Amino acid sequence: xxxxxxxxxxxxxxxxxxxxxxxxxxxxxxxxxxxxxxxxxxxxxxxxxxxxxxxxxxxxxxxxxxxxxxxxxxxxxxxxxxxxxxxxxxxxxxxxxxxxxxxxxxxxxxxxxxxxxxxxxxxxxxxxxxxxxxxxxxxxxxxxxxxxxxxxxxxxxxxxxxxxxxxxxxxxxxxxxxxxxxxxxxxxxxxxxxxxxxxxxxxxxxxxxxxxxxxxxxxxx
Amino acid sequence: xxxxxxxxxxxxxxxxxxxxxxxxxxxxxxxxxxxxxxxxxxxxxxxxxxxxxxxxxxxxxxxxxxxxxxxxxxxxxxxxxxxxxxxxxxxxxxxxxxxxxxxxxxxxx
Numbered sequence: 493x494x495x496x497x498x499x500x501x502x503x504x505x506x507x508x509x510x511x512x513x514x515x516x517x518x519x520x521x522x523x524x525x526x527x528x529x530x531x532x533x534x535x536x537x538x539x540x541x542x543x544x545x546x547x548x549x550x551x552x553x554x555x556x557x558x559x560x561x562x563x564x565x566x567x568x569x570x571x572x573x574x575x576x577x578x579x580x581x582x583x584x585x586x587x588x589x590x591x592x593x594x595x596x597x598x599x600x601x602x603x604x605x606x607x608x609x610x611x612x613x614x615x616x617x618x619x620x621x622x623x624x625x626x627x628x629x630x631x632x633x634x635x636x637x638x639x640x641x642x643x644x645x646x647x648x649x650x651x652x653x654x655x656x657x658x659x660x661x662x663x664x665x666x667x668x669x670x671x672x673x674x675x676x677x678x679x680x681x682x683x684x685x686x687x688x689x690x691x692x693x694x695x696x697x698x699x700x701x702x703x704x705x706x707x708x709x710x711x712x713x
Numbered sequence: 714x715x716x717x718x719x720x721x722x723x724x725x726x727x728x729x730x731x732x733x734x735x736x737x738x739x740x741x742x743x744x745x746x747x748x749x750x751x752x753x754x755x756x757x758x759x760x761x762x763x764x765x766x767x768x769x770x771x772x773x774x775x776x777x778x779x780x781x782x783x784x785x786x787x788x789x790x791x792x793x794x795x796x797x798x799x800x801x802x803x804x805x806x807x808x809x810x811x812x813x814x815x816x817x818x819x820x821x822x
Contacts (some may be wrong), residue, residue, distance in 0.1 A: 519748070522748050522751075522752060523751065523755065523798065524797055524798070525756075526751075548796065549752070549796070549797060549798035582743070583743075584742040584743025584799055587745065589744075589746075622745055622746065623745055624746070624770060655771065656770070657769060657771055658750040658770055689747060691747060692748075
């Protein structure tokens with residue numbers, strides 16, 4: 493009971509923290525009537541594939557599949573969610589934009605060690621700020637089931653060597669710091685990334701300090 | 714005599730078409746990335762009066778060329794941009810074509 497209360501309190505605190513802390517990563521809502529498909533390979537510890545459709549720029553609905561593979565102990569989780577994303581606040585400034593996103597999902601988790609299938613839920617949020625030259629995002633993602641509790645916090649800071657325009661290739665150098673809880677990874681995982689995007693396609697790839705691949709692909713249409 | 718009348722009629726028709734095929738320029742806040750531009754372009758192209766759309770992040774500009782004899786009212790444009798998640802700061806109507814606008818923006822770089 494105490495544990496459940498603590499998890500719920502944490503979930504609320506995570507969303508609240510996201511709502512007040514300034515920060516963008518790939519966005520779960522691209523634009524109204526837009527479909528977003530994205531996949532991320534997180535240095536062997538997490539792999540996620542997501543697909544969302546946004547009826548308006550305020551929210552999107554879709555599915556995601558997440559694989560967590562502990563770098564610390566032999567533990568794996570395969571989680572499939574139905575997820576809703578919501579944009580409670582956007583700040584459109586003269587030469588900048590900031591967003592606060594929150595999301596929640598429910599689904600099934602397969603626990604590798606015990607071969608159990610369990611009900612699973614997920615809440616998270618993201619704050620981002622970007623101009624055509626600098627970019628910052630803070631994202632937190634809580635994954636819960638009776639067998640586990642994992643939180644993945646990701647901070648990204650980016651710099652563009654030149655200001656791209658709509659028809660030109662956007663190039664970003666990004667530093668990422670990520671922390672996992674629940675014995676998925678000990679310490680903070682740092683990665684240096686190169687991000688490229690043009691029109692509807694986004695590619696981000698780099699390496700962690702251990703030399704592992706960190707990559708993300710995203711398409712909007 | 715007949716050929717002069719035909720030439721005059723053609724000239725009048727061309728002048729009328731040019732006068733009504735306007736370019737609407739919108740100054741937009743929050744326009745910082747290609748995905749923003751893509752969403753706005755997609756939204757505006759859904760309007761039956763839209764002939765072409767040009768977006769310049771550098772100039773915070775969204776320009777819409779309308780089809781001959783058509784227009785898109787300001788409130789419709791503001792709502793379309795708001796529904797796409799952006800704020801319109803100003804709307805002006807100009808005679809310069811979208812092509813001229815593209816070339817002008819290109820020359821500025």
